[in-house]
């Protein structure tokens with residue numbers, strides 16, 4: 280089992296990565312927890328045994344379930360069962376489950392401990408690590424949430440064996456991001472080591488900037504265009520696939536701005552191609568509309584902010600040249 284520490288002072292925790300990590304649940308429960316509310320979704324075929332009295336709460340399926348109504352339902356179920364702040368929530372599932380159950384844990388009784396058991400590659404390398412929890416509003420994704428660090432995260436590699444191929448590939452899109460945030464030889468590593476390397480990278484970034492005052496923004500590499508493509512909808516794009524297109528877009532943009540050379544753009548393409556990820560902006564939607572959506576992204580604090588590669592590695596850069604944004608987009612059709 281590989282252990283990675285997320286160093287956050289008295290909120291520090293361990294991430295265990297490896298086959299069978301879920302069996303370490305009892306060991307990572309908070310001291311004194313008498314009950315565990317296990318939150319999951321239909322179709323998640325991973326059973327956990329918290330080793331204390333527990334009850335399974337199954338929230339509805341799909342990304343559509345990630346809304347405030349589900350948080351209310353979970354909190355009411357916890358209250359009916361008698362869950363207290365001395366107990367624990369265990370989230371077993373993909374990012375929808377860990378984000379929603381994590382937020383319910385953050386607000387129920389003003390905060391109960393949560394342990395995440397992410398069952399998707401995307402969850403293991405990103406969503407379950409770092410304490411971002413939250414739900415969507417009709418007005419946009421992840422608009423309501425809280426920073427609520429888990430007690431521990433158990434990344435059980437066995438859970439990935441049964442993922443549908445497209446779901447797995449979507450996780451590879453998020454994994455590919457880390458190849459440009461300083462994780463070397465990622466495609467050559469065995470799966471557990473690759474997941475652990477991504478977790479270690481994210482843990483370091485989060486430890487340095489827990490609440491995204493600055494440096495944590497690099498974790499959004501590739502995400503600015505990705506969010507716009509996902510919001511535009513109608514493309515049947517998974518998150519990680521949209522991130523892959525966003526990564527190649529960000530690389531092309533950085534090249535056009537003179538921040539990186541053609542070889543580095545080629546490196547982006549090679550990593551993404553190695554994971555069989557898409558690299559073209561889907562036709563159909565007007566480029567102006569995509570750029571408008573990019574400008575509305577909630578992470579755009581001032582103007583259009585992209586994470587762009589450069590001599591110091593990826594960093595947040597403001598880009599005001601609309602013609603450049605559009606031209607780069609059209610070049611990737």
Ligand code: GLY
Nearest residue numbers: 405409411495498
């Ligand atoms: N998924 C980006 C972050 O956790 O900051």
